[in-house]
Amino acid sequence: MKIEDVKKIGVLGTGVMGSGIVQVFATFGFDVVVKSRSDAALKRAMNEIIDGKYGLKKGVSRGKITQEQMDRAAKRIKLKTDMDEFCRDVDMITECFPEDLNLKIKVFAELDRKCPKRTILATTSSGLSITALAGATQRPGKVIGTHWFNPPPVNPGPGGVGAVEVIRAPDTSDETVGVVKGVLEKCGKMAIVFKDAPRAYGYIANRCFFALAQEAMRIVEEGTATETDVDNVLKFGYGFPIGPFELSRYLAARGGEPKRMRLGER
Numbered sequence: 538m539k540i541e542d543v544k545k546i547g548v549l550g551t552g553v554m555g556s557g558i559v560q561v562f563a564t565f566g567f568d569v570v571v572k573s574r575s576d577a578a579l580k581r582a583m584n585e586i587i588d589g590k591y592g593l594k595k596g597v598s599r600g601k602i603t604q605e606q607m608d609r610a611a612k613r614i615k616l617k618t619d620m621d622e623f624c625r626d627v628d629m630i631t632e633c634f635p636e637d638l639n640l641k642i643k644v645f646a647e648l649d650r651k652c653p654k655r656t657i658l659a660t661t662s663s664g665l666s667i668t669a670l671a672g673a674t675q676r677p678g679k680v681i682g683t684h685w686f687n688p689p690p691v692n693p694g695p696g697g698v699g700a701v702e703v704i705r706a707p708d709t710s711d712e713t714v715g716v717v718k719g720v721l722e723k724c725g726k727m728a729i730v731f732k733d734a735p736r737a738y739g740y741i742a743n744r745c746f747f748a749l750a751q752e753a754m755r756i757v758e759e760g761t762a763t764e765t766d767v768d769n770v771l772k773f774g775y776g777f778p779i780g781p782f783e784l785s786r787y788l789a790a791r792g793g794e795p796k797r798m799r800l801g802e803r
Contacts, residue, residue: 538655538712540719543628544568549644550633551582554661557689558631560586560593563610564602564690565724570615572623579616587611591690624651629720631659631683638665642673649674657713659683664743666735668706677708681717682733684740692725693778701726702740706733750781757782 544567548559551573559582562569573579587593593607602610617623624630630652632644641660648658657679660670664684671680682704692699701721705714718728731740739747753767762770768780779787 538628538657538716540716540723542655543657543716543720545570545627546720547572547623547627547630548633549623549630549648551578552633553585554685554687554689555631555633556582556585556589557591557687558633558661558685559614560591560610561689561724561726563613564593564596564606566613567720568613568615570617570623570627572617572620574618576616576618579618583614583616586614591688596690620647621651624648624653624656627652627656629657629659629717631661633661636662636665638669641665641670645670645680646673649676655679657681657716659717661685664739666706667704667709667733668735671706671708677706678710679713681705681709681713682740683717683721684742686742694727698725698727700742701728702742703728703730704733704740705730746781750785753781 546562546567546569548555548562548569548571551571555571559569559571563586571579571582573582585592589595593602593610596602597604597607630648632641632648634640634644641662645658645660648656652658654676658670658674658676659681660667661684662682667680667682671677674680682702684702684704686699686701689699694700703714703717703721714730718730721728729741737744753771756762756767757764764780764782768783771777771780
């Protein structure tokens with residue numbers, strides 16, 4: 538498979554991450570089929586894609602895309618609740634389920650049975666073993682990780698380029714890596730390849746951030762600075778967009794990580 542062969546992409550899951558990824562693929566010219574268990578969830582996802590904080594309408598109002606581009610992107614998105622219909626004729630699938638390895642293994646085994654042999658199977662995991670997911674399929678060469686940063690439609694890096702970590706397992710083929718990198722780069726992302734390390738949770742970004750967060754918590758617990766002090770030093774000294782404690786509170790408010798992690802926890 539070549540990059541130009543990827544015409545139709547499936548996105549499995551309609552949370553904040555899944556909806557954002559659908560929006561990105563559709564905006565950059567891919568036909569996208571998105572699956573959830575209910576019509577209500579699909580409707581909420583489309584509302585987020587069109588009217589959300591980082592949705593298509595915001596893109597138009599900020600001059601990032603035109604009204605015509607928005608209309609074309611919306612028309613490229615098809616909604617499905619049936620897995621067989623979802624898997625039909627897709628060139629690549631991005632799975633966006635919760636960070637549960639056993640759940641993802643079951644999902645990948647089902648996708649492997651139902652998708653065409655050519656289909657690339659990607660996960661948005663932020664740290665789980667891609668090797669384990671590949672082992673649940675009969676196509677390990679076509680299994681890969683794509684760790685997107687939240688929110689997917691925003692490109693905060695230098696020159697407006699957002700990063701996506703691309704994680705290859707030992708059996709992931711060079712062809713698969715090349716195709717996935719090409720798709721992401723077409724979407725304005727910088728694709729950074731990481732070799733799967735199954736014994737460690739996290740890839741480049743999270744493993745580095747875990748180390749920083751541990752030391753930040755140690756500083757606060759020893760009483761030498763406050764959470765606000767640490768956040769401000771990292772934001773105004775190093776240019777971080779958000780401090781570790783602010784991020785923890787933000788994730789907690791959205792049902793993510795605990796509001797206050799104890800030293801030694803990840």
